[in-house]
Amino acid sequence: MNIPVLQIERFLIVSVQGELKDNDVTALQQNLLERLRRTEAAGVLIDLTAVEVVDSYMGRLLRDTAAMIRLMGVPTVVVGLRPAVAVTLVELGLDLPGIHTDLNLERGLTWLRTQMR
């Protein structure tokens, strides 16, 4: 599955649809970092609205991806976590420390704008 990376204003947007497999994630991470360098984007937004389950493995992938983006000097926001996913993540003990989250796309973009230098 190829996960498209879109651009709105100076931000890269990734909308995750369904299940991410190992290869998808590696490809997405490389694609994202390459696009960041090329476009000099000011932020990355990862939208999980369509994701029904986030297990500890996917939680780790999110954390790693955000860490890679941060190393390139760019902020990440994760948006659209479903209520049941938020409940489950907390019960699993995975509250995604260090990752900024927001309710939806619009609010995520608003936050990213405040992070621009």
Place this chain on the structure above:
Amino acid sequence: MAENANALVGDTASLSINIQGRDEMVIVTARGAARELSRELGFGIVDQTRVATAISEIIRNVVQYASEGEVQFRVIEENGQPGLEMVVVDQGPGIADVERVLRGGYSTGNGFGRGISGARTLMDDFELQSEVGRGTRVWMRKWLR
């Protein structure tokens, strides 16, 4: 809801899926089955998600170690209370220190080291038996409330 659950109890309410090596698609399939069965049983969205996440954690563990195995779903009833039972059996390397794995924060794989302990938290009943070099059996149940 309860009528719906009763209709599910019986021969048709059992489903098994093979797990083969590193095929990650089985995680998606099993997760879908868990969600579908628990939804039909009348579980709310949060319990559906708990069940789907728990099976995801356990099967991910099997797939990560490239083991062969099987997951079995069964709609059950005890004292008039319907529930979903999931049993995952694999012929993988087994777990040497089961206690430690159940406590969480321990991993030789790729997760947060909380996958198995997390699955236990999300379910009502949970049992793990393992023998090094032979395999692992995880038994989980969630009851409709």
